[in-house]
Amino acid sequence: MMTDHGSNLCTPAKVNEQIDNVQNKEVDEEVEAQSEELDTNVRRSTRERTQTDRMLAYQREESHKAERKLMHAYEKWKAEARKARSQLKLDISESELASLIDSLEKEKDSVMNAYIKVRSNVTPPTDMRRKIDACDAVTKDIVKIAYERISGVDGGFDNETVKGHLRELLERDYARSLYGSTVSRISSKSSTPISQPSLNSILMAKRIEAAAELAAKEAEYATVIEEREQREKLRLLEEKQRKELEAQKGEFERLQAMKEVRAARARLEVYDKEETVDTVNQDEGLQQPVSPPTHKPVYLSSVNPTPNISSQSPNADVSQLAQAVQDSITLNRLPMPEPTVFSGDPIHFIEWKASFQSLIDKRHISSGDKLYYLKKYVTGPALKVLDGIFYRNDEEAYKDAWKRLLDRYGQPFIIQRAFREKLACWPKIQSKDSVGLRNFSDFLNSCKDAMPHVKGLEILNDCEENRKLVSKLPDWAAARWNRQTTQTLSETQDFPTFREFAHFMSVEAEVACNPVTSFHALHVSEPNKEKIYFxxxxxxxxxxxxxxxxxxxNLKPTGKVNKPCLFCQNGEHQIHECSKFSARSLEERRQFVKDTRLCYGCLRLGHSAKDCRSRHCCNTCKGRHPTCLHDDSFNRKVRSSSAQxxxxxxxxxxxxxxxxxxxxxxxxxxxxxxxxxxxxxxxxxxxxxxxxxxxxxxxxxxxxxxxxxxxxxxxxxxxxxxxxxxxxxxxxxxxxxxxxxxxxxxxxxxxxxxxxxxxxxxxxxxxxxxxxxxxxxxxxxxxxxxxxxxxxxxxxxxxxxxxxxxxxxxxxxxxxxxxxxxxxxxxxxxxxxxxxxxxxxxxxxxxxxxxxxxxxxxVTPTDVIKVLESDFKDTEGHTKVTSQEDIMFLRKLEENIRLNKDSHLEMPLPFRKRPYLPDNKPLAVIRLQHLKRRLMRDQEYREHYVTFMEEVIEKGNAEQVFEEGREGERWYIPHHGVYHSKKPGKLRIVFDCSARYKGTSLNDHLLTGPDLMNSLTGILLRFRQYPVALMCDVEKMFHQFHVDHADRDYLRFLWWRNGDFNSQPQTFRMTVHLFGASSSPGYANYGLKHLAREGERLYPLGSQFIMQDFYMDDGVSSIESTEKAIKLAEEARQLCALGSLRLHKFVSNDKEVLKTIPPSECAVDVTAVDLALTDQPLERALGIYWSLEQDNFKFRITVKDQPATRRGILSIVASLFDPLGFLAPFVLKGKTILQDMCRSGMGWDDNLPADLQSAWEHWKADLVNLEKIEVPRCIMPSGFGRIIRREIHHFSDASMSGYGQCSYLRLENEQGDISCSLLMAKSRVAPLKITTIPRLELAAAVVSVAVNDMLKEEMNLADAEAFFWTDSQVVLGYINNEARRFHTFVANRVQRIHRTTTPQQWRYICSDENPADYASRGLSVNNLVTSNWFRGPKVLWEKQIPPPMEISKQLPIGDPEVKKVQSLNTQNVQYSCLSDRLTKLSSWSKAIQAVARLIRRVRNDKSHNHSTLAERNDAQCIIIKDLQKQTYAEEITLLCKGKQLPRSNRLYNLDTFVDQDGLLKVGGRLCEASIPNAVKYPVILPKEHQLTKLLIADCHEKMAHQGKGMTINEIRSRGFWITGVNRTVASFVRQCVRCRKLRGPTEEQKMANLPSERIEPSPPFTYSGMDVFGPFITSKGRKSNKRYGLLFTCFCCRAIHIEMLDDMSTDAFINGLRCFIAIRGAVHQIRCDQGSNFIGARNELTKAMGEIDTNRLVTFLAEKQCDFVFNAPHSSHTGGVWERQIRTVRSVLRSTLSQSSGRLDDSSLRTFFYEAMSIVNSRPLTVDSLTDPSSPEPLTPNHLLTLKPTQALPPPGKFVREDVYARKRWRHVQYLAEQFWGRWHKEYVSNITTRQCWHTPRRNMQVGDIVLEKAVDLPRNEWRLARIIEAVTDKDGLVRRVKIQFGDRNLGKDGKRPHKPSVVERPVQKLVLLMEAA
Structure with missing residues (x-):
């Protein structure tokens, strides 16, 4: 792409001439290459070649094709660019952005390739070159925006920001045609003449293009050099003269703008002269084509002087121009410099500030743009500092932002503190952590570099600061620095500076991280191999x-690798798998994620956590975040809120x-x-x-x-x-x-x-x-x-x-x-x-x-404790129960064991029933492939595995199988290798017989057999018995017992022959028993003991050794003499050889014994050393370290780095292997910590609480001290002589922490010398359930008895006398007392003690001398070593054991373990009649039914049908006749004789007679009435008998408890006449619980006497009652408020005081009280109701009173020397004094406020309160003489408060100060007061002496009474049932208040109430008595 710069320093002709001189050779080569390409078959000649017309036509056709392909590619690229811009407007994912970049660059490459082909044929026109330039520029712009989106520079997706960036693309000249109207394709008739193409025109075109590029680069180069000079000058001026900074900045900006102008002018002039130069060059007819310049990276030096272009030669000028072009290309290829992102760490503030000011602040951009960039490069806490700044967009906002950042992070004190805090928090470096050492060194160097610029860091030169830094170093580094420091002090007398320390650390870090010879490099197991990435x-x-x-x-490896780790740039893993990243602290990991703008959910770029669709799942807490960002403190907070x-x-x-x-x-x-x-x-x-x-x-x-x-x-x-x-x-x-x-x-x-x-x-x-x-x-x-x-x-x-x-x-x-x-x-x-x-x-x-x-x-806490106390099973007896499967196992072996031809014992597999198994070969193949992958990864593992397998096959323990075998009787067993943690390098192959396939496995069908192993504790005890020790091992014990041929197909497995993993795996089968089969341990033990039994006659010593002293394949024993030990070893070897078993690895403390054993059979550790001269290594005797040289036991503890959680602590505590209990006191402390965690309900991975942290750290640190403990192996001292007496002494003790015992063997020889040594000990934590100390002491005593039985059996000490010692006289009393009966717990344990001991064996020892006290409370290692734990108490070392003290058999009175003696009084009660027997029945109908059944039996009727009506009538007649016979025998006798009853008889008025059935009936006057005879002549029943009460109850229930009258009517209608029926029935109804519940009145009690404060004179309001009334609605503006009245009433004078409360808060109450006390003076006592039952209170008042903090009120009044007394809840009658006043106040306020409804404010309401208070205080206290005109005015409260009857206006007149002290004034006041109190006694107190209600005493309610609580707002059938648990008796002996208990009607799943019963206090007036207490 051509740059948009140009220059007018050189003309095109001059440029052409310079290019010709410099690039002659390159042009010749290119011309020759093009000539060969045009016509490869043309014969070479020396003459000048001219192109034919055909050739020219061919070239034109090729040119047209190339142009069409170029335009097609350009259109495709343009469509892709528009599509990319549209996609960038959306919030697309990282993968979509990457796809966008790939597609766009791919189309751009197609355009460039097509353009190169066009340029090779013809000079491209201007329009085409501009399109190519636009293609390159637009692609770079879009790719740059996409990469910024991927890298997360812009943070989360911001629609407005993205649109702003895309809008900038449209504003660029080269992109307008792309995004505007469609540009027409270049036609074949281009403005550039290509109708006559020739080689000269091609070369001319290239020359023109080179000239344009050179001109542009020349101008750019000159400007760059000048700019660099100016930049250097600017830097110097900034250091020297700050005042000229602004001027120099302006000059720099002017030069920068001039640079752009010059470049643009140069480019424009080249395009303007292009056509002219093209024509001139064609006329000149250049002979040599010019190739485009080749660009190579050339890096400019900032210190080179600017060349003088005008004074240099043409060649030098061209060279400089070419160099300028190359420099420009190099600068364009460099990544765009950006400031770092500042997140709030003051340490990085200075460097961030410098980069930001250099790259952005000095740019000539607006303040708004600077603010935008400032926000872009600031994040985290630093961005929060700038909150609110970005609402503005001016220069002041930008300066304010910088001022905030400088104040917060730029202060030198803040920066130096950040450096020092990071140094202080630096973790201690481990001795082998070379990476950590280098990181620490790097940070020290950064501190050193910052020291000149950060004021305050000079303190690091102080020796005390240096000491803190040295404490972070590993010990070896600290030692080296100490040596260097000492040397420096001796030479210079000055402590080394921080700079010297940093240099020292750099040297040490470089040495520690040497890639070849450092510790880390030498201990890397395998170099990282190159991996092929997909x-x-x-x-x-x-x-x-x-x-x-x-x-x-077909997936092939590609050159494009996975994205490397964003932390360490390693392409082999991602950041969440990076060990270096995980090694950093949590804060550092979070800061890195924040600084690099990674997603917190998946640690990837391009999106935030809220938009993350692939969140990681934490392996620690299972939360939705990566494991490396897990926060333990937050997890602990969350867990603490959960109870599960x-x-x-x-x-x-x-x-x-x-x-x-x-x-x-x-x-x-x-x-x-x-x-x-x-x-x-x-x-x-x-x-x-x-x-x-x-x-x-x-x-x-x-x-x-x-x-x-x-x-x-x-x-x-x-x-x-x-x-x-x-x-x-x-x-x-x-x-x-x-x-x-x-x-x-x-x-x-x-x-x-x-x-x-x-x-x-x-x-x-x-x-x-x-x-x-x-x-x-x-x-x-x-x-x-x-x-x-x-x-x-x-x-x-x-x-x-x-x-x-x-x-x-x-x-x-x-x-x-x-x-x-x-x-x-x-x-x-x-x-x-x-x-x-x-x-x-x-x-x-x-x-x-x-x-x-x-x-x-x-797994429960109890299970955890059981795991730690698994050693107690050794004391629980040795009786092993044999199951039916065990008997089957033994029978199979006894019947089928045999010696094969190889002299090996051969036994079948012990199947429960011979199984039919599925073909599991596919499972074995899959497991084998998994094994293969591991073998290929680990060379050492592969070598050990192959060696083991080849050895197994070579020895015949496995054989290759070629036939398929019978279906259902073959099984393929997967296998894998495991290394022994204590035997590095030794691999053992385990066959996985538990691998399941289609729901079954081989182990499912095998019998495991009985436990034939000897007791580990017993073997170790016998190992200590005699001076000569011997230990050996059976070589590969499982493989020495062969499997029957018929069962070997069940033991198939797959393996590669000769370890050739490229071949197909072969089928093998084991011929011996496997390590991994559930039956193998039982087989091996049975086979070994079978050999011992067979050779017992020939080898008695060897047979006894194998039978008693072998634990699996390890034999451990002690022998009395050397000769016997030699014989035993020889016999054992010969005996095992009978079954082809090899005894090897012999170890002994006697060198004479080892001499008789071949060296090949001795252990490796003992064959190369001399016992007499060389230190012996530690051997492991059944897990215990044994020093051969010193012949004692030692402890070696390797503490693994475990977290301080329940899981980690259990792992460490359980790792202490101490079967004989030598460390019992020390281990108990660890168990106690673990039990405390279990007791508190902590989870497995919850961190240790702070209160246990210190104890755990001390215990864990004490583990290393266990190496100090040495216990002699032999319990008999060397040269002790012949023993004449053996005694075993057992000591037991208990505490709240635990209980334990220790046993000592006391020996006495012929000379009377004494030896005493610890045999074994046991300790156990106390149960989680609280248990008494005597019970724990008794449990410890039982453990001593069990240990005694075991010691005598295992050590053959039947002749030794046993003694038992305890410091609990209660336990001794239990053992010696045979007359008392104990509860089950004590009785069972006393019985266990009596089973094997006698009371005479038990003795008392004081607690200070009892060594078992250590086992019950715990000891540290140092205290354990210095105590008498291993030697025993002094009493055992005396010549004679002191006689036992007399033990009292009398137990303490009230001992809870003694059953109470119950004396039973038997009485023989004879029932004289039927009616007395029927009184046991609960109802009248049951009595009749019972008699009817008896009548049926008398009649010999055995049917079980319901009784008939006739039978029931007969039964009723018999019952009544018997009842009358017992009550009215005399009357019946007289009437049967025809005599009349005497007048004095109570039945005289009833005209009684005896009917034909013998029943006594009423005669009466109803003979002529047409009513049933039963009603006409009712049967007479006595009122006192129980059967009569049953009849009344039956009638009462039939009438649905409707009262006395209806019950009597029912009785009469049934034909019964009960004497005194009214009183009898009334009494019954009163006692009926159902009637009480439905209609019973509440309880009453005689009204209490008036308290003294109401009838004794006292100052006003000394004793007051308090209550609240309201609310009242007041308004302030448009707002309505609720206000309340706080009323105080004086108990003595009945005056009131009212304060207004703004709300019902505690503060408002206290303010009201303060106002009241300030006005009325000191108060001694205030009474009030308990909140929720104020008379007249509304619902909101009740709710508000519940929110008042009564504790604060009581505290406030206590400070005022005032008691705050609450009345019983729901007893409003006790507060009648103030309740009546509230009604009076309401009455007054109702009339006052009726005319101001809705217009009341706070001031008005307060005024009304005071007026109401005045009115109420003016009311008369007595009304006796109101109508008598001659009587004095009525007595009112105001007489005492104001000494005036009413609240009048001030009297007219003038009063002077002296009147206050006038004698007559004082006497006048005194007179009025005496008048008031005199009249108060006579007129008021005498009137309140009578009781208005509750005049007589009633039955006091008692504890146990069942009552109903009256609830005003509930219907009666919903009143709650309660039981009285406390009755409060007043001074007069009457109960007026009780405490009742409510139960929850709802029961839980276990049948128990889920909540505890609630207890409340209530007056008796709120209760209905249902049932009296028994």
Whole structure:
């Protein structure tokens, strides 16, 4: 492209001459090349060649073709340019921008190629050249805008900004024709004469073009040189003279403008002279063609002097012109310089300011443009500083913006503080972190460079500051700097400066980062290999959703690689996978993302987080953000607000899922439909979400946010997420039921099964089918109207195939091959397949959902503690229960074990039942391919794997198989290799027998067998028993036991013969038992013990060694002497050789033993050293480190870097392997920390709380001190001699932290020497459930008993005497007491203790000497080493154990563990008659039914039918007859004899007689009445008997509890006459609970006496009552306000005081109280009601009173020495003093305010309040003498308040100050006061002595009474039932207030009330008594 510059410094003729001289050789070569191209067959000759007419015609035709192709290409480019400009107006994605750039550049390249062909034939016309220039310029402009959009320079999409940039394109000259009218194509008749083309004309045209370019570049070069000179001068002037800065800037701008003018003028003159020069040159007939100049990059030096063009030779002039052209091209190729983006870090402010001022501020642009750029290059907090500036657009705004930035970030103090803070916060550099060291050095250098320019950084030269910096260095670097500092101090006596320190760090960093010899370079396992990149980017994993990239076979590697990491520029990974990026702090990572304008959702360019369609899912919290941006502090805040945690879940769910995202723009849609989601409980409330219909998931998932919005009940579960790559992670979830959905436009409801919540369902919105998707395909066009438009909602639901109704296809529309198809379900239409008709197979993606659900038990805090206390199972007894499957396993082996020809034991596979298995070879092939990929990646792993497999095949442990085998009896086992963490370099191949195929696996059919292994603890105890130690190992134990030939096909596997991975894998099968089969451990143990039993007679020592001291394949034992150890080793080797087992890796602390063992059989570590001279390495004896040289146990702890969470702490605590409990006190402290976290309900990944942080850090730091602990292996000292006495002493103790025990072996030899050593110990944290200390002490004692049993059995110490010590006398009392009965907990444990011990073995020890105290409370390592923990207490080292102290068998009185003695009194009650027996029945009808049944039995009738009416009548007759016989026996006897009853008899008036049935009836006077005989002659019943009460109850219930009269009528109508029926029935009705509930009155109590403050004289308002009334509406302007009245009444004089309250706030109340106290004086007591039941209060008053802070009121009044007393709630009668006054005030105000309604303001209302107060205070207190004219005026409150009866105006006259002190005035006042109080006593107090109601005392309500609470606003049947829990008794002994308890009627799922009962206080007047307490 030609530049738009020109110059008139050289004429075209001069330019031509210069070009001829310089480029002669190049022109000759080009002419020759063109001649050869024109006619390659022409014979070469020396004569001058001329073109023929035919040749000229051919050239013209070719020229025309080239021109047509050029114009065609130009038109295509122009269309593409217009299309690109239109697309740039829209918010398009990054991929669309990249496609736009590629298309436009491709069309531009086509135009340029066509233009080159035109230029090779003919000189292009001016119009054509201008079009080519426009093509190049416009393309660059559009590409530049597109790249800015991709790089995110403009931030989010701004429509106005984009339009502004595109509008600028139209304003440029070269683009007007492009975007304006269509330019006509260049015709063949161009203005340039091409009708006579010749070689001369071609060369002339090129010469003209070169001349034009040279002229333009000449002018540009001259101007550039001059500009550089001026720029240098400007820089010097700025430093020297600031005052001339503005002038020089103007000159610089003038020169810059002149540069543009000169360039434009030069270009114009060249075009103007083009035609003339063309003609002249044609006439001259140049012989040599000129080739265009070749441009090579030449870089200009800013210090070269400007050449003098006019004084130079022509050749030099041309050279300078050519150089100028090249310089211009180089400058154009350089990227456009831009300032950095400033985000608010003061450290970068200076450099940003310099770059901005240099590149933008000095430009000659308007202030508005400068503001625009300032906003563009400022972000983050710095941009917030400029808020509001950008509303203006002038110079002042620009200056103001800079002033703000300078004040905020440009102050030297701020900058130096930022530098120092960053240095202070720099993390300590690890010893091997060379990259961190270099980063620190780089920042120190930046501080050094900034020091001269930032005032205050000189402080870094201070030695104290240097010490802080050195503390950041690794130890080796700090040591080197210390050496250098010491040397400098000794030489110069001055501390090194910061500059020297920075230089030192640079040198050290350079050494540490040496790419060849540094530590990092030497320890890189494998150099990074070059990778071939494909267009498809690297997949990334996610949960729930899978997108797998399909790579076709024809996909070829391209030269275009993936975009490199934006942080480290490494093309092998993306930024979210970058380890360097993850190593930075969270703030630095966030700042980088912000500065580079990356999306916070996916870390890509081109869009913001709100528009992100491919958000990452965090692996830590499952949030929708990248894992590298996860914030732990925010996660902790969120979790703290949630009460649920995974450990509280009732069950768990295991799911398997994966999501692989390709990074390409998705072009497929899936079965995603919009649905309305609701619940059964609230079907009306629906939420719109997208639902993914997943046919490969068997569960329903719902997004958490959607679940919360539905407010549905849930149950906590734990999800185990397993991806296809095998990574497991646990997360909490909720299980939900009761969901239902319907389609977007459907009313059909579908019920969903159980659903599980998930933070997010990562589905791309681009996968949602839309109307546009359907319109792109002809066969789906009819669905465009049936698919809903894209909704603004998330994909919140995933429906699996367990809801088949939702996935069932109702209609399907298919297309051709590779076209999408549509499916209609009950939830709507969805489209599956490609979105567009022009999709590319290379970017295709297939969705692969697979979610499988499996219920697993949740891990609770108790389970965690059980894991830590797994060592306690060793003390729980050794009785192993054998199941039926175990018996079957043993029987199979006993019957089929044999010794084969190779002397190996051979056994069949122990199948439960011989299985018929599917052919799982496809699974084995897939797993083998996965293995192959890993083998090809890791060379070391491959070499170890091949070596192992070849060795297995070579030894015959595996054999190749060539036949297929029987169907159903072959199984292919996948395999993989694992490295032992403690044995680096040793690979073990594991065969995955648990791999499932079609629902089954090999392990499913194998019996595991019984546990035949010896106790690990027992082996280790015996290992300590004797002085000579021996240890060995069985070589490849599993492979020494062969499999029966008939079962070997079940053990097939695939492998490459000879490790040739390019060949086809072959089929092999194992001949031995596998490492990975569930039956192999049982096989190996059985086989080993079988050999021991077979060789027991020949090798007794070896047999015993194998039977007792082998733990799996490791043998560990101790022997009394060297000779016996040698014999044992020999016998064991010979015995194992019988079964071809090899014992090797022998280790012993006795060198004589090792000498007898071949070196090949000894361990490698002991064969190369001398036990006597060389330090021995540490061996591992069953996991415990054993030092051979010192013969003691040691501890080596490797603390992994684990987070301070429950998961991390559990990992560290559980990693301490201590089976014998040597570290029990130390481990207990770690367990306690973990239990505290469990107790607080923390989640697995919640950070450690602050209160536990310090304890954890101390405990963790103490781990390294464990290396100090050394425990002798042998419990018997060397040279101790013969032992005559062995004793085992067990100590136990407990505390609130835990409980534990420790056991010591005490030895005594013949000389009486004592040795004592710790055998083992146990410690356990206290249970989470609170338990008493005695119970914990007892539990510890039981552990001691269990340990004693184990020690005696494992160590053969049956003859050793055992002693048990405890510091709990309560426990000793339990053990020694056999007379008392204990509760279950204590009884069971005491029984366990008595089973194996006697009370005489138990002794007391004080707590200070009890070593078990350490096991129950914990100790640090240092305290553990210095304590008596390993040696035992002093009492054990004494010659004689002191005798036991006397233990009292009497337990403390009231011990809760002792059962209370219950004395039972048996009485023999004899029932004399039937009626007495029937009193046990609860109703009259049941009594009759019972007697009727008895009558049926007497009649020998065994039927079970209902009793008949006759039977019931007979039964009633029998009951009444028996009842009358017991009550009226004397009367019946007299009447039967025909005698009359005496007058004194109570039945005399009833005219009684005995009827024919023997019943006593009433005679009466109704013989002639026509009524039934039963009513005419009723049966007489006594009133006191229980059966009579049952009859009354039955009649009362029949009458529906309608009262006494109707009940009596019912009794009489039934034919019964109850003596004294009125009183009897009335008494019954009063006691009826139902009647009390329906009609019972509230309780009453005698009115209480008046309080002393009401009847004793006191100053006004000393004792006051308070209440609030209102509200009153006042207006101020157009606003209405609510005001309230605060009324105080004096208890003594009945005066009132009113204050107005602005509102019902606490502050308003306090202000009112302050005004009242200020006016009326000090107050001793204020009483008021409790808020919610003020008489006359409105609803808003009640609500407002509830918002008052009564605590503040009480505090305020307490400061005033005033008590604030509340009356009982709902007892308004106790506040009658002020309630009556409120009614009076309302009465006064009603009449006063009636005439000012709606016109009342605050001032008027306050005035009315005071007037009402005056009126009420003028009311008479007594009314006795109001009608007597001679009586004194009535007594009023004003008599005391104002000493006047009314509020009168001031009396006329003048008063002087002296009148105040006049004696008669004082006496006058005193007289009036005495008059008031005298009349008050006589007239007022005497009138209030009587009670108006409640005169008599009533029954006091008691605790346990059942009552109803009266509620005025509720109907009686809704009054609440309550129980009295407290009765408050007054001074007179009467109860007037009680506390009642309400229960919740609703019960939870467990049958218990979900809420605690509520307790309130109520007066008895608000209660109805239902049932008295028993």
């Amino acid at each position: 267009k498809v980017s690297k997949p990334k994993a996610n949960v729930f959703h899978t997108k797998t990239v399909t790579q076709h076979d 945690s995974p450990e509280n879940a009732h069950e768990g769910v295991a799911t398997m899922s994966l999501s692989v995202e390709s990074g390409c723009t998705p072009v497929n849609t899936s079965m995603i439909v919009p649905v309305w989601l609701s619940t059964h409980k609230d079907p009306v409330s629906e939420k719109l979400v997208y639902a993914l219909l997943d046919t490969q998931s068997d569960s329903v998932f719902i997004e958490c946010a959607v679940c919360k919005s539905l407010k549905v009940d849930s149950c906590s579960v734990t999800l185990k997420l397993t991806t296809l790559v095998g990574k497991d992670s646990l997360m909490s979830s909720e299980r939900i039921s009761g969901l239902r959905v319907r389609g977007f436009n459907s009313s059909l409801i579908i019920d969903l099964p159980l659903a599980y919540t998930k933070e997010c369902i990562p589905v791309d919105h681009a996968h949602i089918p839309t109307m546009e998707t359907a319109s792109h395909w002809k066969h789906l066009a009819t669905l465009a109207d049936k698919i809903p438009p894209l909704q603004n909602c998330e994909v919140g639901l995933l429906i699996g195939y367990n809801c088949s109704r939702a996935l069932a296809p109702r209609e399907v529309i298919l297309g051709t091959e590779n076209e999408p198809y549509a499916v209609r379900t009950d939830l709507g239409w969805s489209i599956i397949g490609p979105s567009f008709t022009h999709f590319e197979p290379q970017s295709s993606a297939a969705m692969c959902h697979r979610v499988s659900i499996k219920e697993i038990p949740a």
